[in-house]
Amino acid sequence: MQRTRRTFALICSLFIILPRFEMVSGKVLEETYRKWVQYKDNCITMTRKEPRLQGLFCNRTFDVYACWPDAPAGTMVNISCPFYLPWYEKVAQGVVRRRCGPDGLWETEENGQVWRDKSQCEEEKEVESQELWFQQLMVTFRTVYTVGYSLSLFSLLTALVVLMSFRRLRCTRNYIHANLFLSFILRAVAVIVKDAMVDRHWGKEIMKTSDVSEMLSHQAAIGCRIAQVTMQYFVLANHYWFFGEAIYLYSVLIASVLVDNNKYLLYICLGWGTPLLFVAPWVVVKLLKENKECWAVNENLNYWWIIRSPVLLASLVNFMIFVKILKVIFTKLRAGNPNRYPDYKLRLAKSTLTLIPLFGIHEIVFIFATDEHTSGIVRCIKVFFSLFISSFQGFLVAILYCFANKEVQEELKRKLSSWRTQAEIVCCRQ
Structure with a gap:
């Protein structure tokens, strides 16, 4: 629940770049949410159609932010920045990373959350x-x-x-x-x-x-x-x-x-x-x-x-x-x-x-x-x-x-x- 809450705070709050009282935020939120639903549906379709890997691997998943395929144990997975981000044109060449551990589980941080590097997909400072x-x-x-x-x-x-x-x-x-x-x-x-x-x-x-x-x-x-x-x-x-x-x-x-x-x-x-x-x-x-x-x-x-x-x-x-x-x-x-x-x-x-x-x-x-x-x-x-x-x-x-x-x-x-x-x-x- 904490992960979902934090991820949606990213999706639905950080990109609202104009003041609320002008209500441009509503337009941005609606468009971004529509693209996010499309991205999620594409991910679900992919997880159903793609064949499973053989051997030890990390399971495919959608973590609300990005869509992850099956990954062999002990590998780093790079996928393109999600296209629903309002600033996607600026980060289209960037990637978001996850690491699959040698035990076939996605690597986690000290707080128990799955580790993920999305620095290349964030807006310029x-x-x-x-x-x-x-x-x-x-x-x-x-x-x-x-x-x-x-x-x-x-x-x-x-x-x-x-x-x-x-x-x-x-x-x-x-x-x-x-x-x-x-x-x-x-x-x-x-x-x-x-x-x-x-x-x-x-x-x-x-x-x-x-x-x-x-x-x-x-x-x-x-x-x-x-x-x-x-x-x-x-x-x-x-x-x-x-x-x-x-x-x-x-x-x-x-x-x-x-x-x-x-x-x-x-x-x-x-x-x-x-x-x-x-x-x-x-x-x-x-x-x-x-x-x-x-x-x-x-x-x-x-x-x-x-x-x-x-x-x-x-x-x-x-x-x-x-x-x-x-x-x-x-x-x-x-x-x-x-x-x-x-x-x-x-x-x-x-x-x-x-x-x-x-x-x-x-x-x-x-x-x-x-x-x-x-x-x-x-x-x-x-x-x-x-x-x-x-x-x-x-x-x-x-x-x-x-x-x-x-x-x-x-x-x-x-x-x-x-x-x-x-x-x-x-x-x-x-």
């Missing part, structure tokens, strides 16, 4: 150290975005309670803010839950071959698939509530449409309804075409664009609105007519204009630099930039739209003053 460095870097990135989402979650929950607690703050603009906060909250929760489900899926201890096949089964992946779909929906909803913020700002400052309270339902449909138009067909395509693991590996990028394209569309439109509003504001300022816009509109423009470029730039800059088409330092920069902005963006939204808002500050001061007055009255009565 330099490559292995680079991959280890990359894994550590990805773990650091994950820590950063986990901290960012946790901080955003706390600040957004607080901001949502504050915004909905005061009757004077209840208007279409703040309702849109509140839905944006909620989309950020649900996005953060979905990301954290998805990571937990992925860790649970890939964190199972491998003890025997059936554990690997069970891990790769559709039943075992249902939980993380649901978490993946939920996360994609809330990510899209978050993007389209930002789109709603941009449209509302454009309506207030330029077009004067979709501003009235009776238009609020249209924003609800845009923010919560639009993502369903893209997530639903993506789920269908995944079920029919790429029903593998946790649905995080995009073998066919055309399917991934079902989710990717609406995000980029919203980002591009937001960016165009940003440029248009800047042009209008600068034109009015140069014309010396600042009274055209009331103070609250200028404050609204200031807060939203701060967020729109922050939201859209990283999507536009890396529009064609997908994870599948980037590598090395470029990929590291893209991953860090995207994860950092996405995770801490909710915190920035809560600050600008709530805590730094003068109307909110005035309401909080008024409420604190009321509480203080009530406390003084109670003290005086006592």
Whole structure:
């Protein structure tokens, strides 16, 4: 049992060279396991068909790692490195060794395990150290975005309670803010839950071959698939509530449409309804075409664009609105007519204009630099930039739209003053 456990740790853990949260490991594990099963079946066929040696010899065997033929007593057996190894192309000329003792038994080590020299079949130390460095870097990135989402979650929950607690703050603009906060909250929760489900899926201890096949089964992946779909929906909803913020700002400052309270339902449909138009067909395509693991590996990028394209569309439109509003504001300022816009509109423009470029730039800059088409330092920069902005963006939204808002500050001061007055009255009565 110890030998099996150790060998599977080699097969199923050492070659997982990319971080779990990107789920490339699932693709590597599935492909390697498929080749390992083929290698094992070939070995079993060979052991049944090959004639036995005469005299004293060590018996043919499959030790989970390699397939060994009958060997005459007192000889060294060399066989090619197993073809299922993910790095097989680099070690195709190498061999793995066993020694058959003079007594016709495979030679063992002091601990009782059968001796085996597989040094020629192991990955190069330099490559292995680079991959280890990359894994550590990805773990650091994950820590950063986990901290960012946790901080955003706390600040957004607080901001949502504050915004909905005061009757004077209840208007279409703040309702849109509140839905944006909620989309950020649900996005953060979905990301954290998805990571937990992925860790649970890939964190199972491998003890025997059936554990690997069970891990790769559709039943075992249902939980993380649901978490993946939920996360994609809330990510899209978050993007389209930002789109709603941009449209509302454009309506207030330029077009004067979709501003009235009776238009609020249209924003609800845009923010919560639009993502369903893209997530639903993506789920269908995944079920029919790429029903593998946790649905995080995009073998066919055309399917991934079902989710990717609406995000980029919203980002591009937001960016165009940003440029248009800047042009209008600068034109009015140069014309010396600042009274055209009331103070609250200028404050609204200031807060939203701060967020729109922050939201859209990283999507536009890396529009064609997908994870599948980037590598090395470029990929590291893209991953860090995207994860950092996405995770801490909710915190920035809560600050600008709530805590730094003068109307909110005035309401909080008024409420604190009321509480203080009530406390003084109670003290005086006592």
